[in-house]
Amino acid sequence: MSTAALLVIGNEILSGKVRDINSPFLAIELRKLGVDLERILTISDEIDLIANETRAMSEVYDFVFTSGGIGPTHDDLTMDGIARAFGREIELNRSMVDRMERYSDKPLNDAMKKMAMIPVGAEVLDVGGLWFPVVVVENVYIFPGIPELFEKKFHSIRDRFSGVPFILRKLYVRESESDIADILNALLREFPELMLGSYPRINEEHYRVMLTLESRDEGYVDRATETLIKNLPADAIFKVD
Amino acid sequence: MSTAALLVIGNEILSGKVRDINSPFLAIELRKLGVDLERILTISDEIDLIANETRAMSEVYDFVFTSGGIGPTHDDLTMDGIARAFGREIELNRSMVDRMERYSDKPLNDAMKKMAMIPVGAEVLDVGGLWFPVVVVENVYIFPGIPELFEKKFHSIRDRFSGVPFILRKLYVRESESDIADILNALLREFPELMLGSYPRINEEHYRVMLTLESRDEGYVDRATETLIKNLPADAIFKVD
Secondary structure (H helix, E strand, O other), X not given: OOEEEEEEEOHHHHOOOOOOOHHHHHHHHHHHHOOEEEEXXXXXXXXXXXXXXXXXXXXXXXXXXXEOOOOOOOOOOHHHHHHHHOOOOEEEOHHHHHHHHHHOOOOOOXXXXXXXXXXXXXXXXXXXXXXXXXXXXXXXXXXXXXXXXXXXXXXXXXXXXXXXXXXXXXXXXXXXXXXXXXXXXXXXXXXXXXXXXXXXXXXXXOOOEEEXXXXXXXXXXXXXXXXXXXXXXXXXXXXXX | OOEEEEEEEOHHHHOOOOOOOHHHHHHHHHHHHOOEEEEEEEEOOOHHHHHHHHHHHHHHOOEEEEXXXXXXXXXXXXXXXXXXXXXXXXXEOHHHHHHHHHHOOOOOOHHHHHOOEEEOOOEEEOOOOOOOOEEEEOOEEEXXXXXXXXXXXXXXXXXXXXXXXXXXXXXXXXXXXXXXXXXXXXXHHHOOOOEEEEEEOOOOOOOOEEEEEEEOOHHXXXXXXXXXXXHOOHHHEEEEO
């Protein structure tokens, strides 16, 4: 089983100026791959904060992803923070400069060169069609904040992240959560390994609660789903997915 | 100046089944109020994790908000976690039971009573039109995960949170980030207290970068904005907000 954490770096998210859509994207993608995303943390653009949080996550999780802070301007401090996390310097990466020069129609200025300053010893993963690679330091994968690039880059290296996917069943129920809570508790006593979620919805016309049943064992989740359907009142179930 | 942190509690966010829209809502609202949101952390439904993170945030920030995990089912562990954070027990709150009984058309079952189990000594803030109040323990404000309720509850008690609001100016620029980086760095040397954000956009027809200039001092941000406009090439500016 593989675990992961995501560090979102950016004042723009905390101040509500930009909406973070990389987190929900990564959550969905890692789930499909069977990697357990256990923590999402959003912090501001400060080198020491980036360093401390990256190091802490790197020690606990198999994979750490960062989002944001790798552009050419003053508030792009992710590379410095991650270098500090592992006690490394940053240096101009020759292969990145070469790549940038091939893609660019004019000489590189200092701001563009700043984007090729990465931690010493980092791994550089080529991404087809983009001049900027994915930079990896230890188990930390450094992604850009721009969602189109985040997604494209993730898809290009997703084969590196694998686990055993969950099998998910969804039941949409017309009863209120408090009226089915006893039935859910009984189900968990019979299927203690089941991951059971109960999510009330208001403003839905046809159901009041979405139940999710998950396990990495398909037979187990199917038996649990059958048991739950049997135990709920027949007219309580709006839909099974 | 007031600071805040948000703890989002829920496996459903980490597994990508439900999208967290409370975080962007709160980020925008706190910004309007002038409260600095400095950290957003999403964790799974585990009592010790909730306890540890709540306690850590409570010590550092003026206000802590939690989202999720206060319903009637097995995976609703927020009240237990927050009680443990402050070394308190949870107990049935009589005034909440009374309120629930007034709103309900049938006797309370155990699952409904579970929702009235809150940490000893908690403050209970009435929210007009909802039977479920906002529960406050020390500086921790406990909100539901359901966005409609989160928003309604926040609006009902927003007067408790106040700071000095930021004045924000936005410039939409046609040049690339790396071509204006030197101008931005010069601006920061002249206006070291300015909060300057630079956000590249791809797939926008009319501009390539959104610049944000912020300060709590309106005269300062206006002088900085004028200086920046003067220093950028005249045809680089698409729009000023």
